[in-house]
Amino acid sequence: MNQPRVRILVLTSSTGAGHDTRAQAFAEWCFELYRHNVDVRIEQMLEKSSGLFSAGVRFYNWIQQKSPWLHKAYFLFVEMLSLLNRRSVAIGRGYYEKTLCEYQPHLVFSVHDCLNRGYFQTARRILGRDKVRCATYCGEFSGGFGYSINWVEPTADLYISRTPTARDYAVKLGMPPARTRVRGHLMRPRQHTAFMLPPERLAYRERVLELQPDLFTVFLATGGNGANNHLTFLEQLLPFAGRVQAVVICGRNREAYNKVLHWRAEHPQLDCYLDGFSEEVHLLMQVSDVIITRGGTTSCAKALHFGCPILFNALGGVMPQESLTVKFFRNGAGAELVEQPADFGRQIESWLVHPRGYEKYRDDFRRLRYEEDPTLVITELVNLAQEVSRTDYRPGPFPAKARNA
Numbered sequence: 191m192n193q194p195r196v197r198i199l200v201l202t203s204s205t206g207a208g209h210d211t212r213a214q215a216f217a218e219w220c221f222e223l224y225r226h227n228v229d230v231r232i233e234q235m236l237e238k239s240s241g242l243f244s245a246g247v248r249f250y251n252w253i254q255q256k257s258p259w260l261h262k263a264y265f266l267f268v269e270m271l272s273l274l275n276r277r278s279v280a281i282g283r284g285y286y287e288k289t290l291c292e293y294q295p296h297l298v299f300s301v302h303d304c305l306n307r308g309y310f311q312t313a314r315r316i317l318g319r320d321k322v323r324c325a326t327y328c329g330e331f332s333g334g335f336g337y338s339i340n341w342v343e344p345t346a347d348l349y350i351s352r353t354p355t356a357r358d359y360a361v362k363l364g365m366p367p368a369r370t371r372v373r374g375h376l377m378r379p380r381q382h383t384a385f386m387l388p389p390e391r392l393a394y395r396e397r398v399l400e401l402q403p404d405l406f407t408v409f410l411a412t413g414g415n416g417a418n419n420h421l422t423f424l425e426q427l428l429p430f431a432g433r434v435q436a437v438v439i440c441g442r443n444r445e446a447y448n449k450v451l452h453w454r455a456e457h458p459q460l461d462c463y464l465d466g467f468s469e470e471v472h473l474l475m476q477v478s479d480v481i482i483t484r485g486g487t488t489s490c491a492k493a494l495h496f497g498c499p500i501l502f503n504a505l506g507g508v509m510p511q512e513s514l515t516v517k518f519f520r521n522g523a524g525a526e527l528v529e530q531p532a533d534f535g536r537q538i539e540s541w542l543v544h545p546r547g548y549e550k551y552r553d554d555f556r557r558l559r560y561e562e563d564p565t566l567v568i569t570e571l572v573n574l575a576q577e578v579s580r581t582d583y584r585p586g587p588f589p590a591k592a593r594n595a
Contacts, residue, residue, distance in 0.1 A: 193581045195230045196572060198550070199295035199307035203236035203243075205250045207441075208488035209302045209328055215378045216299070216327075222379045223585035228572055231293055235305055238458035239282025265510045267298070268304065270538060275308030283312065290316045297575035298324045301340040310343050323347045323574045327376060327567075329487040331518035333359020336510030348574055349581075350493070350567060353518065372568065374562035376490040381472040382495070382564050391477045399463040401435050401476070406542065408440045410497065411489055415544045417444065419531075420450050421506050423482060426535035428460055433542055437478055438469045472496060479548070482528065485512030490519065494530035499555040501537060504529045523554040563588075 198220070202213040202484035210232075217230040236243040274280035279287075290298075290313055298313045310324035314538045325348040328341045332355045342349070342363040349370045351357035352453070357372050373383075388392065392403040401407065408427060412418040420438055427434055440447040447466045454462045468474065475481060475498040482501040483489045485508060493500050502508075502516050504527040528534045541548035569585050576582065 193227075193583070194579060194582065196224075196297075196480075196575045196579045196581055197224065197293060197295045198230050198299055198571070198575055199289065199293055199298045200226065200230060201235045201298065201300040201302060201309060202232060203234055203247055203249050203269065203302045203304065205236075205302070208486055210300045211378075211488050212327060212376045215376050216568070216571075218302070218378050219223060219564065220572065222570060223565060223568055224583055225586070227581075227583040228575075231476070233289060233294070235282070235286060235289075235309075236302070239285035243282055265336065275340075277308065277311055278315070279308040279312050286312060287316055291440055295575075296324060297580040298322060300324075300326045301329070302324075303328070303340040306343040306346065307340055310345055321578055323578060325571055325574060326350065326439045327373075328352065328356060328360065329376070329491075330356045330511070331487060331515045332356055332516065332521075333362070334514060336512070336514045337363075338363065338511075339363055348570065350570075352487070355518065356514075359462065371567070373561075373567035375495060376567065377472075377492065377564065379564075381492070385496075386476050394473065395477050399437065399465055401437075401461050404571070405435045405461070406433065406538075407478045408434055408436050408538065409474055409481040409483075410416060410436055410448075410568065411481050411483040412439060412441045412443070418446055418502060420446060421453055422458070422505065422531045423503075423534055424453060424460070424462070426531055427538065428457060429535070430538060430542060431457075431459040431461075433540060435463075437467045437474050439464045439471065439474070442467050481551075482534065485509070485515035487515055492514050494555075494559050497552075497556045497559060499552045500525055501534065502527045505531070519555070519558070522558045524551070525555065526551075542547070564565075 200213045200216060202209045204210055213232045220228045220230050237247055254442060279499060298310060306326050313322050313324060326346050327350045329352055330337055332354055337359055342360050342365050344364045344366060349360055349365050350373050351360060354372050357370050360370060361367050383584050395401045395524055396403045410420050410423055426438060427436055438450055440450060448463055454464060472492055475493055475496045478498050480501055481493050481498050482503050484503045490500060500519060502525060508516055565585060
């Protein structure tokens, strides 16, 4: 008799790109390890369940692009959800309950701070306490202001943190220590394993990006929503043309892409590779000497994994959630903030004049990196679901490390 498939419902939202990215990574790992034995359904629950939440998500992304300083007030407003959702879902409950009834998940897995409190209680009420398990993956790097209390639902069966410091803060907010784990970055399989050797990196710069193989390379990055200050930073790099070159991505921000495209045409003296939304960020980081980016958890986790040191873009202020990432890297590796455009130019000039200063900055950053088994968190979550699905599927072999994947 064939065993039934394990069903896992992943709750996410497009406030930034990191939550959706982790949801997709989880789904890809499940297929990599379990193939068709585990079914994963991803729901952007905030946007789909409520017009009010959908508007809130759009407003969040507008703040991220235009006025990061506004997010402190927005963050405090969102924290009130912890009161509304103490025992059940207050807004958008109809769509969520319909999803639970139709899909009958064995595990409800949240990767978003606003989709824990109330959502787990509602799942147990609809499906039965013995018929569903609930788990959270929190992608924050540290605790403090910016770490939403909505991340912590003490009744969760499993609470997964990216770092020990973030785990300790969850415990401080009420999560039972026995049900917490520290499990790393939750990156997509092909990104996790796609390492290049030094000769391959030089060849990639020259053959794929059409840049110089031996120039100091600065990666101007952005999240999927395209928040950036690319033109400002390119102007700061211009005096160093011939000694530095740039890699620029614009996410889904078509306006930003068009502006950088025009700027590049007017300034041929600075070598510059340009792309919009890129699926090759994990490779671009490996061929760059430094990345300047906001404190988004996904970009910073990839930079740490691939050893590309970070300069933090703090123009316009730092959003509360981003401050948790910035704090982790400043405390652990002395990472620098770029609060004024000239700060960026001075830092690049300093490294060009004093290469050993750059080498120390890079080495301090890389000491924060740690090895992880990405399959461990997947098997723990699937096994949690299998407690109620009454199945016993075992994961397949870990994929071999790939190069230029």
